[in-house]
Structures are given as C-alpha cells and as structure tokens.
Amino acid sequence: MHGAEQVTPAQQQSPTHDIVIVGGGLVGASLGCALAPLIERYGWRVAIIEANALPQSAEEATWQPSFDARASAIAEGSAQRFRQLGVWEAMQVEATPINRIHISERGRLGATRLNAQELGVAALGHVIPNAWMGRVLHQKLQQLPIEWHCPATVAQMTPTASGHHLRLSGGSELTAALTILADGGRSGLKEQLGIASRRHSYEQTAVIAHVGISQPHQGIAYERFTSEGPIALLPLPGQAMELVWTHASGSEQARLSLPDHAFLSQLQQAFGDRVGRFTRVGQRFSYPLSLVTAEEPVRPGLAVLGNAAHALHPVAGQGFNLALRSVMDLVEALSQGAQQQRRLGDMNTLQAFERRRAQDRANVIRFSDGLVRLFGYSLPLLPHARGAGLIGLNLIGPLRRGLARRAMGLER
Numbered sequence: 014m015h016g017a018e019q020v021t022p023a024q025q026q027s028p029t030h031d032i033v034i035v036g037g038g039l040v041g042a043s044l045g046c047a048l049a050p051l052i053e054r055y056g057w058r059v060a061i062i063e064a065n066a067l068p069q070s071a072e073e074a075t076w077q078p079s080f081d082a083r084a085s086a087i088a089e090g091s092a093q094r095f096r097q098l099g100v101w102e103a104m105q106v107e108a109t110p111i112n113r114i115h116i117s118e119r120g121r122l123g124a125t126r127l128n129a130q131e132l133g134v135a136a137l138g139h140v141i142p143n144a145w146m147g148r149v150l151h152q153k154l155q156q157l158p159i160e161w162h163c164p165a166t167v168a169q170m171t172p173t174a175s176g177h178h179l180r181l182s183g184g185s186e187l188t189a190a191l192t193i194l195a196d197g198g199r200s201g202l203k204e205q206l207g208i209a210s211r212r213h214s215y216e217q218t219a220v221i222a223h224v225g226i227s228q229p230h231q232g233i234a235y236e237r238f239t240s241e242g243p244i245a246l247l248p249l250p251g252q253a254m255e256l257v258w259t260h261a262s263g264s265e266q267a268r269l270s271l272p273d274h275a276f277l278s279q280l281q282q283a284f285g286d287r288v289g290r291f292t293r294v295g296q297r298f299s300y301p302l303s304l305v306t307a308e309e310p311v312r313p314g315l316a317v318l319g320n321a322a323h324a325l326h327p328v329a330g331q332g333f334n335l336a337l338r339s340v341m342d343l344v345e346a347l348s349q350g351a352q353q354q355r356r357l358g359d360m361n362t363l364q365a366f367e368r369r370r371a372q373d374r375a376n377v378i379r380f381s382d383g384l385v386r387l388f389g390y391s392l393p394l395l396p397h398a399r400g401a402g403l404i405g406l407n408l409i410g411p412l413r414r415g416l417a418r419r420a421m422g423l424e425r
Contacts, residue, residue: 017144022379026064027175027188027332028175028176028188028189028190029058029187029188029189029312030058030059030060030160030187030188030189030190030192031055031057031058031059031176031189031191031288031357032048032060032189032190032192032193032357033059033060033061033062033177033179033187033189033191033193034059034061034062034075034192034193034194034196034197035062035110035167035179035192035194035195035196035202036061036062036063036064036194036195036196036230036319036321037061037062037063037065037163038147038150038195038196038197038319038368039085039146039147039150039319039333039379040145040195040197040198040319040320040333040336040337040340041061041063041152041193041318042147042150042151042154042235043336043337043340044063044195044318044343044344044410045059045061045150045154045157045159045186046098046150046153046154046157046339047097047098047340047341048101048344048347049098049157050346050348051344051351052159052349054176054351056331057097057357058160059158060157060159060160060161060162060187060189061154061159061160061161061162061163062162062165062166062167062179062181063161063162063163063164063165064163064164064165064166064196064358065163066164067161067163073094073228082175083143083298084140084141084142084143084230084247084249084255085141085146085219085333086111086138086139086140086234086247086334086357087104087108087138087139087140087141087142087333087334088137088138088186089136089138090132090333090334091333091334091337091338092138094337094338094341095281095337097341098153099153099290100149100150100153102323103152104141104145104146104149105137105139106137106143106145107140107141107145108140109134109139109140109141109232109247109248109249109250110129110135110138110139110248111136111137111138111139111140111232111233111234111236111247111248111346112128112129112130112131112137112231112232112320113114113127113128113129113137113231113232113233114127114128114137114233114234114235115234115235115287116235116237116238117236117238118237118238119238119262120226121158123367128393130220136386137282138225138234140234140247140248140249140255142249156337160179160282161294162181162183162185162187165181165182165183166181167179167180167182167202167283168180168182168204170192170202170205170206172312172314173314174187174189174244175188175190175314175316175358176188176190176192176357177189177314177315178332179192182275184189189314189358190314190356190357190360191314191315191347191357192314192315192316192318192331193315193316193317193343193391194315194318194319194321194322195290195319195321196277196380197317197320197321199224199343200335203321204315206312206315208307208308208309208312208317209307209308209309210306210307210308210319211304211306212303212305213303213304213305214256214301214303214377215263215300215302215303215304216261216262217242217259217260217261217262217301217302218259218260218261218262218263218265218299218300218301219257219258219260219297219299219300219302219340220256220257220258220259220260220265220268220269220298220299220301220316221255221257221261221298221300222248222254222255222256222294222295222296222297222298222354222412223253223258223294223295224246224253224255224256224277224291224292224293224294224295225252225253225281225292225293225294226252226254226288226289226291226292226296226329227252227255227288227289227290227291227292228288228289229252229255230246230248230251230252230280230288231248232248232401233246233248234246234247234248234263235284235287236284236299237290238286239283241264241283242259242260242261242316243257243259244256244257244259244280244283244284245257245258246259246284246288252292254288256280258280258283259302262301264329265299265352266331268297268398269297269299270348273293273294275293276294276297277292277293277294278311280294301356303324304309304321304324304378305320305323305324305424306322306374306378307321307322307323310322310367310370311350311360311363311364311366312357312360312363313358313360313363314357314358315358315363316343316366318336318343319336319339320332320336320338321337322336322338323374333373336375338370338373339370339372339374342366342369342370343366346362346363346365346366346369347362348364350362350365350398
C-alpha cells in the first residue's frame with residue numbers, strides 16, 4: 014500500500030508540476046481542456062505524458078489508439094459538457110444526432126421506444142467518431158500552455174511527501190502535486206502502485222465495424238437482444254451505422270474471418286430488416302468485454318479516471334459519458350479546493366470528488382451490468398417477462414422518460 018512506500022530525500026523537493034496527466038486519449042485530453050480556466054486563473058503548470066507521438070499536423074486524426082475506427086454515443090449531458098469546454102461546435106461537424114432509440118429482443122413482440130421530441134430535447138445523443146473527437150480535443154489543447162512528453166511512458170512512479178515522482182522512459186523525471194492516471198489501465202501503473210481492481214469477465218467479445226444500409230436510418234439507434242448476445246446499431250453520416258455485435262468469447266473469430274457477403278448475411282439473419290438490407294461492411298475489430306473497477310480511485314496526490322478507473326460493458330453506451338462526468342467533477346473539486354486554499358492533491362479534496370462520483374458510478378454499473386445479466390439468461394419464463402417488461406416500459410411514459418434522462422446524463 015502507498016503508506017508503506019519509502020520517500021527518499023531527493024523526492025521531497027517541491028513539485029516541478031502542479032498536475033501531470035498520464036494518457037492523452039479522449040479522457041486525458043478532455044481533462045486537459047477542462048483545466049483551461051484553472052490554468053489561467055492559478056498559473057498551474059500542467060503536463061501530459063502520452064505513449065504515442067503527437068500528430069505532425071492538425072489534419073492527422075488516428076495517431077492515438079483510442080481514436081480508432083470506433084465511434085462513441087455521446088449523451089446529451091456530455092454534449093452540454095463539451096459546450097462548456099468550447100469544443101462542441103467543432104465536434105458537431107461530424108456528429109450524427111440520435112433522434113430515437115429502439116430496444117427490442119429477437120423473437121419477442123415487446124419493444125421500448127424513446128424519442129427526443131417526447132423528452133423535449135433536440136437529440137437523445139450524438140454519435141461521433143472517436144478519431145474526430147480526438148482531433149477536436151487536441152486542436153483545443155494546442156491553444157493551451159500545457160507541456161507534452163511524448164512519445165513517452167512512465168517507467169516508475171513513486172509517492173513523495175508532496176505528491177509523486179515520475180521517471181519517464183526517456184530518462185527525464187517529473188514531480189507532481191497531483192497525478193491523474195488516464196491511460197486506460199494499459200501501462201501497469203495501477204499494479205505498480207498496488208491499486209487493486211475488481212474484475213469480472215463477461216466472457217464476451219464485441220465485434221465492431223461500420224456497415225452500410227439500404228435505406229436512411231432517420232437517426233434511430235437500435236439495441237437488439239439476441240440469444241447470441243446484444244447487437245447495437247448507431248447512426249452515422251449517410252446510409253451507414255456503427256455496429257457493436259457481442260459474441261461469446263471465442264465464437265467471434267469465425268465471424269471475423271468470414272468474407273464480407275457471408276458476414277452481412279449472418280448479421281441480417283440475426284438483426285432482421287428494420288434498417289433494410291446491410292449492403293457493405295468496413296474493417297472489423299474485436300474487443301474483449303469485462304467489468305473492471307479500481308478499488309482505490311483516489312489516494313493522496315493521485316486520481317484514477319476513465320477506463321483505468323472503470324471499464325464497462327458497451328451494451329448501454331455509458332462508458333465514456335461516465336468518464337466525462339468524472340472529468341468535470343474532478344475539475345469542480347479542484348476549483349473548490351483552490352478557493353479554499355488547499356494544496357493540489359489534498360486528500361479532503363479528492364475524497365469529496367470520489368464521494369460525488371461513487372453513486373453515479375454505482376448507478377451506471379448497476380444499469381449496464383443488469384442489462385447484460387437480464388438478457389443473458391434463458392430461463393423458461395424469463396423471455397416472456399422481458400418481453401412484457403419492454404412493452405410495459407413503452408406504455409409507462411414517466412418511467413421511460415426517467416430512464417432516458419438518466420441515460421442522457423441529464424440525471425444521476
């Protein structure tokens with residue numbers, strides 16, 4: 014545990030940086046943008062450590078692994094937060110609004126439909142390619158006095174009396190009053206620091222690809238539960254959609270290796286014809302699915318954000334939206350701490366942040382995990398109950414609207 018770490022005299026010096034963000038992906042980049050007013054107000058020295066090289070020009074979009082072929086469903090609440098950061102206007106250029114959401118189970122009559130007009134919002138959410146979000150955020154970051162160390166990784170991270178000492182892969186060293194782990198958990202830093210994670214493998218793998226369709230999608234997002242696993246389709250520009258097809262781990266390999274026409278035929282059989290015919294498929298990617306939660310999301314001088322803090326099943330599309338709320342809550346807690354003249358990394362500040370996050374995180378995990386478990390069981394009478402539940406949810410307006418507002422990030 015961190016209390017047992019030895020602090021050397023050399024590490025007791027004043028921090029060279031106020032805040033160091035480990036990871037420049039979507040979460041780390043969003044945090045950098047969100048810190049802009051505090052950097053200006055307090056003159057904080059902020060650095061981002063990123064394992065991948067910076068783009069050579071603003072036109073490069075795919076340089077960071079989280080900016081791959083995937084797209085994210087950005088809830089209306091997240092759109093409002095991006096407006097606060099001053100990046101929403103640029104993000105909207107490639108954003109496809111979700112006007113309606115259709116939830117159904119294959120072989121059952123029940124369905125739930127949510128629509129923006131009923132809820133009094135312009136859109137339930139937006140689908141934005143991760144590559145575009147990354148480009149917009151990094152263009153914003155280029156306008157800020159933030160120091161970059163990249164390509165670089167943290168070789169060793171050690172607690173100090175005033176924060177953490179970080180030795181980078183190139184040999185340079187930093188000390189930070191507050192360090193943010195936003196590296197997706199890939200670096201092994203959590204393990205190096207002795208931060209345990211609770212892990213539950215769903216023994217499922219998501220196959221993700223862009224697919225073409227034969228008719229306009231009209232801004233409808235679909236969640237279709239099948240005996241093999243959920244299929245989600247998110248609207249993209251033109252007659253295209255983002256496919257997230259969940260498989261029992263191992264079974265996805267056969268589908269990944271299918272010729273395009275055979276893959277599309279099997280998708281058509283599994284999903285049905287609500288979007289017309291599937292006409293083409295882009296490059297297919299696969300991602301194993303687990304529920305992972307860090308047991309110590311905060312420590313003195315340390316906070317864990319994004320997938321490093323919590324990795325969720327994509328069935329409810331809540332992972333990045335939850336992470337973005339964490340980013341904004343952390344910045345709010347740091348602002349309040351600064352107003353109270355607490356030092357950066359103060360545990361009272363970080364514990365206040367964590368108390369605010371805990372209930373929201375628990376609610377989202379319960380919602381996402383509950384959907385996976387509910388539609389993953391095939392007990393004799395359960396499918397009928399699920400069908401009745403979907404019909405009932407569609408009929409009971411206030412309950413449906415409450416569910417939608419929570420999914421949009423407008424309520425916690």
